[in-house]
Amino acid sequence: MNKIRLFFIAAVLVFILGVIVYRFLSQKKQISSIGSITDNQQYNQGGLIENDDPLTIASLREDSVNWGMGSDIKIEETLTPGSNYNRYLASYQSEGLKIYALLTIPEGSVPKSGWPVIVFNHGYIPPIEYRTTERYVPYVDGFAKQGYIIFKPDYRGHGSSEGNAAGGYGSNAYTIDVLNAVSSIKKYAPSDADRIGMWGHSMGGYITLRNMVVRKDIKAAVIWAGVVASYPDLLGRWRRGSTVPSPSLTGAARRWRQTLIDKYGTPEQNPDFWNSISANYYLNDISGPLQLHHGIADSSVPVEFSEKLNEQMKNAGKTVELFTYPGDNHNLSLYFSSAMQRSVAFFDKYLKNSVN
Numbered sequence: 001m002n003k004i005r006l007f008f009i010a011a012v013l014v015f016i017l018g019v020i021v022y023r024f025l026s027q028k029k030q031i032s033s034i035g036s037i038t039d040n041q042q043y044n045q046g047g048l049i050e051n052d053d054p055l056t057i058a059s060l061r062e063d064s065v066n067w068g069m070g071s072d073i074k075i076e077e078t079l080t081p082g083s084n085y086n087r088y089l090a091s092y093q094s095e096g097l098k099i100y101a102l103l104t105i106p107e108g109s110v111p112k113s114g115w116p117v118i119v120f121n122h123g124y125i126p127p128i129e130y131r132t133t134e135r136y137v138p139y140v141d142g143f144a145k146q147g148y149i150i151f152k153p154d155y156r157g158h159g160s161s162e163g164n165a166a167g168g169y170g171s172n173a174y175t176i177d178v179l180n181a182v183s184s185i186k187k188y189a190p191s192d193a194d195r196i197g198m199w200g201h202s203m204g205g206y207i208t209l210r211n212m213v214v215r216k217d218i219k220a221a222v223i224w225a226g227v228v229a230s231y232p233d234l235l236g237r238w239r240r241g242s243t244v245p246s247p248s249l250t251g252a253a254r255r256w257r258q259t260l261i262d263k264y265g266t267p268e269q270n271p272d273f274w275n276s277i278s279a280n281y282y283l284n285d286i287s288g289p290l291q292l293h294h295g296i297a298d299s300s301v302p303v304e305f306s307e308k309l310n311e312q313m314k315n316a317g318k319t320v321e322l323f324t325y326p327g328d329n330h331n332l333s334l335y336f337s338s339a340m341q342r343s344v345a346f347f348d349k350y351l352k353n354s355v356n
Contacts, residue, residue, distance in 0.1 A: 127165035198211060
């Protein structure tokens with residue numbers, strides 16, 4: 001009897017062990033096969049889930065119906081002209097919202113193919129403090145007087161633009177506003193639709209990089225002090241200098257880190273999701289060369305973000321230049337002239353003088 005009981009107990013233990021091993025191997029196989037399952041699926045703690053989060057680069061590309069057509073650009077007000085260019089307050093449509101923008105157009109005869117364009121993506125400014133014609137005045141002037149159309153969208157919820165300020169990193173809203181800005185300026189008569197470049201500062205650098213891996217028609221871009229790290233690095237290696245949240249951002253916009261972690265797990269738990277929303281993992285698809293500028297003493301955005309993107313671009317076999325500035329800050333105040341000269345020369349080489 002004892003032998004039968006021992007045999008029975010042993011059989012039960014073997015069965016239980018077999019079930020445990022089977023489940024472990026099945027889960028391991030499921031995780032290892034993520035790369036071969038459909039682009040809309042990811043593994044998230046409890047198992048496979050449909051990943052339709054709009055933040056993914058794949059979703060942005062598929063959403064081109066919302067940004068691929070563009071709208072007419074309307075001149076709302078004629079502003080005081082620059083040294084050799086005219087300035088306008090303009091507007092365009094983005095997801096049914098009226099978005100305001102600063103538009104500059106060079107004086108003189110329009111080239112046969114139209115003027116080259118720089119879409120200008122500004123950095124974070126509290127939305128209720130933002131004004132279309134304020135801030136970045138010398139930056140815009142530095143490019144506009146060199147024979148470029150400048151189109152500087154405000155983003156939704158900024159200044160007089162319609163919509164809610166959604167924040168830059170937990171929502172695609174600002175990225176879509178810029179995607180629509182590009183599609184709209186391409187339709188504008190004095191512009192050359194085949195010579196569109198992009199400039200971005202800080203948060204605008206993040207928006208610039210995302211635009212360049214989503215669409216194919218941005219010929220070259222320059223980023224100053226850009227938030228150009230992957231999402232895992234944004235979570236683990238960066239916090240804004242100010243701990244006081246902007247009163248013009250919704251609670252969800254301020255809590256984007258925790259919201260995404262609660263939904264998808266941490267980057268360690270679910271790396272595929274976090275990679276899927278990071279433009280850095282799509283550099284093989286980037287639409288053109290990059291030039292990066294960063295002050296080494298920048299206390300708002302770590303210089304290592306630009307340094308790492310520089311290496312990632314090189315590893316992907318892409319054209320990139322990096323300039324760092326000793327002792328300089330987030331706005332490159334000490335080396336502004338040098339950075340501007342290098343930026344103009346870069347655009348002249350890859351945008352103005354490009355062969356279509």
